[in-house]
Amino acid sequence: MNAERLTKIEQELSKLRKSAKRWRVASCALLVGAGLLAADVVGPTVIDHLVVNRIDVLGDAGTPVVSISQTTAGGRIDLYNQSGTNLLRVSSTPNGGDVAIWDDEGTNVAGLWSAENGGTF
Structure with missing residues (x-):
């Protein structure tokens, strides 16, 4: 009985790890996409005053x-x-x-x- 229970717990833990990994990848992709979108909305940097020789x-x-x-x-x-x-x-x-x-x-x-x-x- 203990062996079956340990096997079941290990399977559930494995599923949870895979799920957590998927959520982590999805969250990172969402953050990168939002960052790129925000950078595109802002547009190029405009410098009001540039001083060079x-x-x-x-x-x-x-x-x-x-x-x-x-x-x-x-x-x-x-x-x-x-x-x-x-x-x-x-x-x-x-x-x-x-x-x-x-x-x-x-x-x-x-x-x-x-x-x-x-x-x-």
């Missing part, structure tokens, strides 16, 4: 294709092609602004800048 956007070759930086006179934006040649620069100067354009080989083809006595093209 320089920002580089890298192209396929791993070199900058856009660079935003600071100079002693103010700010500067450079655009590059995929091979790293600077094609356009918009920059602050002590007298105002500067725009420079280069071709794919790095030869300056156009420029517009301010000077003490006016502007130059």
